Amino acid sequence: MKQIFLLLALALITNYTLSQKYQNGGYKSYEELKNNTPAYPADFAVTRRTTADIKAWGGNDYKVECTDESVSKKMIKSEIWGIIKNDTLYLNAFPIVNLGWYAKVEIPGKYCFLRPSFPVNPKIQKQLGLNEPQYGYMFGAIGGAIEGAQLAVKRIPLIYNVETGEKILLNESGILKILESKPDLNAEFEKEADKSNKAVLLRYLIKVNDQEK
Numbered sequence: 001m002k003q004i005f006l007l008l009a010l011a012l013i014t015n016y017t018l019s020q021k022y023q024n025g026g027y028k029s030y031e032e033l034k035n036n037t038p039a040y041p042a043d044f045a046v047t048r049r050t051t052a053d054i055k056a057w058g059g060n061d062y063k064v065e066c067t068d069e070s071v072s073k074k075m076i077k078s079e080i081w082g083i084i085k086n087d088t089l090y091l092n093a094f095p096i097v098n099l100g101w102y103a104k105v106e107i108p109g110k111y112c113f114l115r116p117s118f119p120v121n122p123k124i125q126k127q128l129g130l131n132e133p134q135y136g137y138m139f140g141a142i143g144g145a146i147e148g149a150q151l152a153v154k155r156i157p158l159i160y161n162v163e164t165g166e167k168i169l170l171n172e173s174g175i176l177k178i179l180e181s182k183p184d185l186n187a188e189f190e191k192e193a194d195k196s197n198k199a200v201l202l203r204y205l206i207k208v209n210d211q212e213k
Contacts, residue, residue, distance in 0.1 A: 024086070
């Protein structure tokens with residue numbers, strides 16, 4: 001029964017959508033998104049990449065293209081911060097994990113939740129704490145058993161502060177860091193029996209975002 005409840009909770013969280021209607025198009029910054037003024041109000045095609053393509057070329061899950069000649073591939077790669085397509089936000093993952101293409105925002109808000117590629121850059125790994133031994137069970141040995149194509153398909157559960165650019169791994173310590181300024185929610189979270197449960201962590205992330213609106 002507990003497993004069924006957690007599966008239902010995860011399904012609801014996965015279907016969490018933008019509370020505001022945004023224009024389809026490419027946004028160069030969070031400020032543009034907040035003001036609903038895309039620098040590139042063009043029609044972008046967002047396609048989920050195949051596992052074979054990701055294993056061969058690396059990078060994130062979503063390929064973005066545009067038929068408008070005024071929007072070049074270079075703009076999509078380096079100038080556009082995020083794409084809104086059918087009420088879904090896709091963030092340019094290069095500034096986040098230093099790997100190409102876009103990652104889908106599964107929970108929107110000040111603290112977005114997304115699953116970008118596992119960063120191969122050691123500095124980003126250290127910044128996120130991914131080189132700490134306790135995360136070995138989540139991602140396997142770095143630079144050892146997981147290499148090449150295997151590493152390319154790894155994804156990390158990431159909280160991304162769209163206002164500051166701060167990146168936090170989704171775990172108990174990450175949620176507690178966010179809850180430091182939310183004493184009521186922090187006290188509520190401390191009463192949870194399983195603070196490492198993914199559904200619990202995402203539920204509190206949604207609660208924080210609701211308070212930040």
